[in-house]
Amino acid sequence: MTDSALSSQPLWWEDAGAPEAPAEAPLPAEADAVIVGAGLTGLSAARELARAGRAVVVIEAGAPGIGASSRNGGMVGGGHRLSSSELEARFGPEAAIGMLRETHIDSLDYVLRLIAEEGIDCDLQRTGRFRGLHAPHLLDAAQREIGRLQDLIGLEAHTLGAVEQQAHVSSKLYYGGAVYPRHHALNPAKYLRGLLAAAQRAGAEVHGNTPVTGVRRAQGGGFAVATARGTVRARDVLMxxxxxxxxxxxxxRRRIIPVPSFIIATEPLGANRVRALFPTGACIVESRDRHCYFRPSPDGARIVFGGRAAMIPIGPEAAKRELSRLMEEVFPQLGPVAITHSWRGFTGFSFDFLPAVGQIDGVWHAMGYSGSGNAMAPWLGRQAAQGILGEDAGAFAHASLSPRWWNRGRIGGMTPWYMPAVDAKFRGRDVMLRYRGG
Known part of the structure; x- marks a missing residue:
């Protein structure tokens, strides 16, 4: 089947509309807090600070949420890349348990409460999530880790073997996996739009199409935030x-790796055909380095399929071809289908795969979600706001975004200079895995 015109915009924008900047208004000369970035992190922090009575200004280079916040796969739930034992060895038992609780329980609870309190219509569905394992030995490791998390934080999760997994994903690619029944799915563009409205209702000013050009210490205390439309002075700044x-x-910037993530959407296939592949409607992620993630669309009629088609930006057609190949590996029974949308966004990875909230030279930050931002970004935005208010910023204040001196220089403004070499290595490994059937 041949594709019609391929859209490079997210499927989500068809229902939600493309993100748009609010009507231009003069920048205030002063504020209690300036937040740079109007995605999930910044808008959540703005809502919390405004509700606490602070004068808050959010400044965004383009339209609020134009980046990954409105472009991601729309899966909501906890996930951590370091094991519980690794976290405990690095940070001690108390901090490790706090991080695990915030990752798996507190952040999800916060987001669900926020959506309910603000009446955000974002196609929220409790779908559950299944993590497919690409090698037999990983099942034992997953069982041990989940058992430990159940003991430490009461996590609701369980493992399944290769036969039982068919209840969640009709694929023979995986050797079993883990089920997280509390995870949800949503339309991220509607989610972002609702959070923007919530921040504005709380009293935060949001300014789009206003690139920030610098942040410096101001005479007499606080900071001066310079933009293309003027300067705002503030006691606190959050990046x-x-x-x-x-x-x-x-x-x-030396602490964050911008990694592109690519997503395609199929033509409407019909609810019955999609349900045959996703019997419970669950969101699916996997353990392979390709890190494919896929789910039914909110109406249940399409497949939304994402993954690392490349480690550098590539065009929509190239991404479509690679992700279609990967989708065929997962669902060979699907056969040829047309792809209507192919888009990308940039995730922010830290070098230790941990997010962090804290201060560098007095400027606050909350970032490094490493691909798990729909719950953690609003949560750590909230935690950063708590820190600005003089309260406990939570367990991820123990984490630090460790820099690399060589992580400087960008190709085309976004791609780190070393990513073409990483991409070549990634592709070589991909060829070997395919050759070995891994």
Whole structure:
């Protein structure tokens, strides 16, 4: 089947509309807090600070949420890349348990409460999530880790063997996996739009199409935030830019790797055909380095399929071809289908795969979600607001975004100079895995 015209915009924008900047208004000369970045992190922090009575200004280079916040796969739930034992060895038992609780329980509870309290219509569905394992030995490790998490934080999760997994994903690619029944799915563009409205209702000013050009200490205390439309002075500044951290914020930029993530959407296939592949309607992620993630669309009629088609930006057609190949590996029974949408966004990875909230040279940050931002970004935005208010910023204040001195220089403004070599290595490994059937 041949594709019609391929849209490079997210499927989500068809229902939600493309993100748009609010009507231009003069920037105030002063505020209690300036937040740079109007994605999930920044808008959540703005809502919390405004509700606490602070004068808050959010400044975004483009339209609020134009980046990964409105482009991601729309899966909501906890996930951590370091094991519980690794976290405990690095941070001690108390901090490790706090991080695990915030990752798996507190952040999800917060987001669900926020959506309910603000009446955000974002196609929220409790679908559950299944994590497919690409090798037999990983099942034992998953069982041990889940058992430990159940003991430490009461996590609701369980493992399934290769036969039982067919209840969640009709694929023979995996050797069993883990089920997280409390995880949800949503339309991220509607989610972002609702959070923007909530922040504005709380009293936060949000300014789009206003690139920030610098942040410096101001005479007499606080900071001066320079923009293309003027300067705002504030007592506190929060950088909420994650994978889109700008060049002037060099200390933060050296701590974050912007990694592109690519997503395609199929033509409407019909609810019955999609349900045959996703019997419970669950969101699916996997353990392979390709890190494919896929789910039914909110109406149940399409497949939304994402993954690392490349480690550098590539065009929509190239991404479509690679992700279609990967989708065929997962669902060979699907056969040829047309792809109607192919888009990308930049996630922000830290070098230790941990997010962090804290201060560098007095400027607050919350970022480094490493691909798990729909729950953690609003949560750590909230935690950063707590820190600004003089309260406990939570367990991820123990984490630090460790820099690499060589992580400087961008190709085309976004791609780190070393990513083409990483991409070549990634592709070589991909060929070997296919050759070995891994």
């Amino acid at each position: 909420a830019t994650n994978g889109y951290t700008p060049g002037f914020a060099g200390a933060l």
